[in-house]
Amino acid sequence: MTDTLMTIREMCDAFDVTARTLRFYEGKELIFPQRDGTRRLYTKRDRARLKLILRGKRFGFSLEDIRQLLDMYDTDGSEKSQYLRTYALAQDRLVQMENQRRDLDEAIAELRQQLRDGAEMFAAYSQARLGKSAA
């Protein structure tokens, strides 16, 4: 029943991150592994936090933002202002992401148009090599 503590290498394999990354996150105070002498031992709590960190990164949050958000899952329910701050943070981020998506959509549309134009421009040169589907 030693499965509640994991070595750094086990963590690397489990989460597909490097040891450097885990130490880096520790330096940034995102996780707090125990020590066996000098070696790190990661608890269930560390794993939960790491999961959230990686999810946060997928959201596009900075590590500093994530450090704040982690407290949202962490606080015991008595820290209302903390909740409100992180809630606001998440909402702001959501707005940013939606804007980003809009920009991305425009860019995609514009780029598609460019590709169509470009395709016309040099169609004569490349008919033999550009994929003519089933012909």
Next chain:
Amino acid sequence: MTDTLMTIREMCDAFDVTARTLRFYEGKELIFPQRDGTRRLYTKRDRARLKLILRGKRFGFSLEDIRQLLDMYDTDGSEKSQYLRTYALAQDRLVQMENQRRDLDEAIAELRQQLRDGAEMFAAYSQARLGKSAA
């Protein structure tokens, strides 16, 4: 009829970029302003290229990618292989952007869910301060 040549400051105002940015792009061989002694004078061609550079940035291209793409608009039509390269580059970038868009969608959905969950978690604490639309 001096309106075909612009000073660096006029360029900054016209395109909303800093002088440093224009010099930087020149260093990267993206634009090639003339000189009046030591001062830069930007031609119509420079303006056209800058417009494309800024558009490329909106697409998320790196400046190095953009330098390649610029040749797509620039070449005289005889450089077929160049066309094909930049065409492929643009298509790759389009795929990347569509993937990015998909990731972003997922992240937005997930974050929205988190916000809903979070909202429930501390609804009791914050009913008075969270926006209750139309009381």
Next chain:
DNA sequence: CGTCAGACTTACGTTAACGTCAAGCACTCT
């Protein structure tokens, strides 16, 4: 003629999130 705004060159600084050594300690196997 003095000076003052702008432009110029050169070069180091910045930010985020790690990567990549370097050098040293702790076990373990043989």
Next chain:
DNA sequence: AGAGTGCTTGACGTTAACGTAAGTCTGACG
């Protein structure tokens, strides 16, 4: 005991796209 493997702590390197500061120069104005 020697060797090897894994973990540790520094600490400097990396990338992109500029920002910023220092020092010089030049032309126009009063």
